[in-house]
Amino acid sequence: MKAFKYLSPTTVEEAIAFHDQHSETAKYIGGGTDVIVKVKEGWLEPDYLISLKKIGEMSELHKNDATGELSIGAMVTHATLEKSLMIQNEYPIIYDAVSNIGSLQVRNVGTIGGNLINAVPSADGAIPLIALDGIALLHGPDGERSCEVKDLFIAPYKTILKPREILKKITIPPQAPHTGSAYIKFGRRAAMELPLIGIGVLLSLGDDLQTCTRARICLGVAAPTPMRAFNAENLLVGKKIDKKILIEAGKIAANESKVRDSVRGKAWHRKEMIRVQVRRMGLKCLEIIKNNS
Amino acid sequence: MATNIFFKLNGDEISYEVKDHWTLLHLLREEMGLIGTKEGCGNGECGACTVIVDKLAVNSCLYLAIEIEGKTVETIEGLASTSGTLHPIQQSFVENGGIQCGFCSPGMIMSSKALLDENPDADREEIKHALAGNICRCTGYIQIFESVEAVKGMGGQNE
Numbered sequence: 001m002k003a004f005k006y007l008s009p010t011t012v013e014e015a016i017a018f019h020d021q022h023s024e025t026a027k028y029i030g031g032g033t034d035v036i037v038k039v040k041e042g043w044l045e046p047d048y049l050i051s052l053k054k055i056g057e058m059s060e061l062h063k064n065d066a067t068g069e070l071s072i073g074a075m076v077t078h079a080t081l082e083k084s085l086m087i088q089n090e091y092p093i094i095y096d097a098v099s100n101i102g103s104l105q106v107r108n109v110g111t112i113g114g115n116l117i118n119a120v121p122s123a124d125g126a127i128p129l130i131a132l133d134g135i136a137l138l139h140g141p142d143g144e145r146s147c148e149v150k151d152l153f154i155a156p157y158k159t160i161l162k163p164r165e166i167l168k169k170i171t172i173p174p175q176a177p178h179t180g181s182a183y184i185k186f187g188r189r190a191a192m193e194l195p196l197i198g199i200g201v202l203l204s205l206g207d208d209l210q211t212c213t214r215a216r217i218c219l220g221v222a223a224p225t226p227m228r229a230f231n232a233e234n235l236l237v238g239k240k241i242d243k244k245i246l247i248e249a250g251k252i253a254a255n256e257s258k259v260r261d262s263v264r265g266k267a268w269h270r271k272e273m274i275r276v277q278v279r280r281m282g283l284k285c286l287e288i289i290k291n292n293s
Numbered sequence: 294m295a296t297n298i299f300f301k302l303n304g305d306e307i308s309y310e311v312k313d314h315w316t317l318l319h320l321l322r323e324e325m326g327l328i329g330t331k332e333g334c335g336n337g338e339c340g341a342c343t344v345i346v347d348k349l350a351v352n353s354c355l356y357l358a359i360e361i362e363g364k365t366v367e368t369i370e371g372l373a374s375t376s377g378t379l380h381p382i383q384q385s386f387v388e389n390g391g392i393q394c395g396f397c398s399p400g401m402i403m404s405s406k407a408l409l410d411e412n413p414d415a416d417r418e419e420i421k422h423a424l425a426g427n428i429c430r431c432t433g434y435i436q437i438f439e440s441v442e443a444v445k446g447m448g449g450q451n452e
Contacts, residue, residue: 006357032356103425105350105351106337109351
């Protein structure tokens with residue numbers, strides 16, 4: 001592997017200052033499960049790697065019980081999320097997505113922030129955070145700014161992050177009562193595989209436990225960047241949710257997806273799986289809501 | 294660029310001068326001569342290089358050596374006792390046909406140890422989930438899962 005100098009700042013400001021000093025020859029590194037591969041393969045040739053591991057606040061996972069807001073530091077590992085009982089119980093869609101990223105060895109080291117900023121069309125981590133209306137907090141040389149997680153992505157492998165800017169954390173606003181959420185990474189096998197298609201559904205119901213007050217249908221590998229199926233969501237809001245309407249939502253979501261043929265699978269197959277899995281994930285949401293009421 | 298780091302390796306306190314770009318796998322195999330840990334793909338796909346860092350199974354081929362400063366590292370060399378008695382997990386792999394060519398075995402055994410240290414009663418699904426990042430091209434995995442399950446009946450996995 002190419003030689004580089006490893007820098008280990010303890011604050012975001014220090015990290016940005018290091019990057020300023022070394023401009024084009026520096027690269028941030030999180031868990032390293034992608035960056036190290038890219039350096040080994042020669043796709044990246046940094047003279048300096050600036051590690052974000054020692055920046056304490058970036059590794060914090062915390063739910064504010066007073067406001068109900070969840071805060072996930074960008075350096076929180078997939079395994080930390082997977083093992084958190086709070087995530088398992090209150091944000092099952094996050095658990096569903098992170099528990100099948102890579103392998104345990106990768107999840108023990110790889111981070112949610114790294115998964116987002118790599119911006120692969122198949123990023124499992126992005127879909128639940130979009131479904132939960134997550135907000136990304138960015139910190140750059142000119143200070144902080146934020147955006148919705150869904151707006152982080154511009155194109156495959158491209159985010160809105162400016163040079164030297166760091167994704168610091170993701171916040172999830174408080175969830176409405178009677179909310180269920182679920183994600184499926186659909187592929188040929190579960191382990192060490194990118195999904196053929198990723199489907200996340202979140203439903204909130206009113207106090208009658210029937211009428212939909214909020215719907216999120218989010219798809220990975222269905223377009224160049226993670227997408228929301230707005231037409232399918234709009235169908236559900238205000239309606240009583242049953243299997244019939246979820247079947248309809250699946251059809252609409254499949255039609256508004258922008259799936260294409262790739263080495264991993266064909267467009268028609270992806271469309272069929274969206275149709276089927278939107279219904280299944282919707283039913284799973286209803287089950288979760290029922291069990292928690 | 295080189296940095297002197299302190300860490301714990303298989304119970305011993307170690308001080309070592311590492312280059313910034315060395316992986317943990319390089320440090321173990323090429324510098325320290327601990328060749329029990331294997332390099333398969335070198336890209337985090339196969340798990341042959343699995344070691345335990347602070348109780349977590351990691352791919353040592355993607356882990357920078359400089360990042361083990363202050364941490365505890367366990368490798369396959371640390372499992373058997375100095376008198377040569379195998380660790381219960383190793384013994385179970387031998388007795389249950391969990392080893393054929395042996396190349397994946399150190400990684401498989403370290404992943405199994407990380408799992409059983411955390412969850413001694415892991416069931417078949419939990420074992421599969423924990424070993425999903427370790428590829429074996431010989432056994433078809435069944436004997437490996439059986440080996441891990443059988444450790445429970447061998448008096449635990451205490452060293």
